[in-house]
Amino acid sequence: MEFSRLIEADVPVYLQSIPAMHAHFSSFDSLEVTEVGDGNLNFVYLVSNRRQAHETVVLKQAVPYLRVVGESWPLTRHRMDIETAALRYFKALCPAHVPEIYHADSEQSLVIMQRLGEHRILRGALLEGHTYTHVAEHLSGFMARSLFYGSDLFLPADVKKDAVKRFTNSELCKITEDLIFTHPYDDSASNSYNPALPQAEIDRIQRNPPLRAAVGALKYAFMTRAETLLHGDLHVGSVMVSTHETYVIDPEFAFYGPMGFDIGILLANFFLAWYGQDARGGANAETSKNWLLNTSSQCWVGFLAEFLQLWQQHEQAGTGFTGRDLDGASAQVFRDDFMSRLWQDSLGFAGCEMVRRVLGLAKVAEIAGIDNPQIRAGAEIKVLRLAERLLLERTSISNMAQLLEWVQA
Numbered sequence: 001m002e003f004s005r006l007i008e009a010d011v012p013v014y015l016q017s018i019p020a021m022h023a024h025f026s027s028f029d030s031l032e033v034t035e036v037g038d039g040n041l042n043f044v045y046l047v048s049n050r051r052q053a054h055e056t057v058v059l060k061q062a063v064p065y066l067r068v069v070g071e072s073w074p075l076t077r078h079r080m081d082i083e084t085a086a087l088r089y090f091k092a093l094c095p096a097h098v099p100e101i102y103h104a105d106s107e108q109s110l111v112i113m114q115r116l117g118e119h120r121i122l123r124g125a126l127l128e129g130h131t132y133t134h135v136a137e138h139l140s141g142f143m144a145r146s147l148f149y150g151s152d153l154f155l156p157a158d159v160k161k162d163a164v165k166r167f168t169n170s171e172l173c174k175i176t177e178d179l180i181f182t183h184p185y186d187d188s189a190s191n192s193y194n195p196a197l198p199q200a201e202i203d204r205i206q207r208n209p210p211l212r213a214a215v216g217a218l219k220y221a222f223m224t225r226a227e228t229l230l231h232g233d234l235h236v237g238s239v240m241v242s243t244h245e246t247y248v249i250d251p252e253f254a255f256y257g258p259m260g261f262d263i264g265i266l267l268a269n270f271f272l273a274w275y276g277q278d279a280r281g282g283a284n285a286e287t288s289k290n291w292l293l294n295t296s297s298q299c300w301v302g303f304l305a306e307f308l309q310l311w312q313q314h315e316q317a318g319t320g321f322t323g324r325d326l327d328g329a330s331a332q333v334f335r336d337d338f339m340s341r342l343w344q345d346s347l348g349f350a351g352c353e354m355v356r357r358v359l360g361l362a363k364v365a366e367i368a369g370i371d372n373p374q375i376r377a378g379a380e381i382k383v384l385r386l387a388e389r390l391l392l393e394r395t396s397i398s399n400m401a402q403l404l405e406w407v408q409a
């Protein structure tokens with residue numbers, strides 16, 4: 001069937017035509033459909049049966065353009081095939097942290113999946129000062145498993161190369177290449193600046209040859225280092241939380257890239273939330289800031305422990321790279337170098353993410369939502385200063401404690 005963008009009124013008819021949906025809905029004449037997509041790319045519908053509230057699903061559809069800009073920015077709908085494949089793959093690796101897919105329709109570029117009823121988007125929850133005990137444990141586990149199992153450290157070389165082909169995602173990678181690594185530095189028309197942010201602060205980023213060289217090196221790594229299957233957009237808007245559960249959603253940017261990218265994006269978003277809380281102040285700000293620092297730290301430390309454990313376990317099995325290629329002593333040197341490069345990459349990518357969220361197209365509510373332009377500029381300057389340090393001095397930060405000192409400096 002030819003592609004057509006669904007509107008709310010079309011959704012019940014579409015769902016009734018799908019045999020698998022008859023296991024989820026006892027009737028289709030009392031469905032309530034609400035479009036809730038607040039992302040930049042797609043349309044998202046919450047569907048529930050007014051008569052049986054537990055009968056509920058989410059339907060997400062990609063359209064042949066970038067939603068936030070409109071038809072003047074065409075995009076193929078291939079991103080939905082990537083998202084569906086990535087959701088299935090991550091679900092198999094981390095069943096407790098990825099929603100279940102009930103039905104996928106490549107022709108209509110849509111997926112129907114589990115509705116996370118009590119969960120909310122982490123970004124909004126953080127903005128309100130909420131904290132969640134298990135987020136670090138869950139996200140570090142998700143990152144350790146997803147980054148390890150997609151890589152040559154685990155997969156046989158031919159399987160991994162096939163996966164690189166399957167997850168080639170040129171269009172969405174191009175968005176990241178432009179919006180994260182290029183436009184914030186070239187005074188692009190898609191940038192926008194808080195009028196209260198001094199030009200000297202923008203120049204410090206945009207007219208800084210060593211910094212731009214560092215960003216260039218990170219962009220080159222992003223474009224060329226097909227190390228593992230990344231989520232590709234692992235910010236706090238791609239995480240849903242409840243008191244006990246954490247889900248990772250929206251992997252339409254998934255592709256084979258450098259491991260530090262997912263880690264860096266996540267850390268950067270915790271730091272952005274920290275600066276947002278710092279600028280807003282208020283009764284809960286200190287609790288929230290402490291939680292953000294602890295969670296950043298535990299995400300890295302938990303990731304490191306689980307990733308190394310997986311690596312050592314699977315080395316014995318010999319399917320991946322070091323199992324056959326290095327002996328005990330050389331394997332340890334290789335591992336140490338690998339982890340130290342991964343740490344430095346993560347810091348560099350975090351710096352890029354922080355710059356783009358201040359100067360580039362896609363802002364974050366934690367900073368851009370600060371009403372007073374002067375207070376917002378104060379937060380933006382701190383974000384940019386940390387990003388600058390991360391980009392230029394990342395090889396000199398040896399551990400998380402030092403990084404957290406830099407955040408607070």
Ligand code: SR1
Pocket residue numbers: 039040041066068175176179233361362
């Ligand atoms: C125009 S798309 C802007 C951003 O939204 C997505 O969540 C990605 O982060 C992308 O860079």
Ligand code: MG
Pocket residue numbers: 039040233237238250
């Ligand atoms: Mg998204």
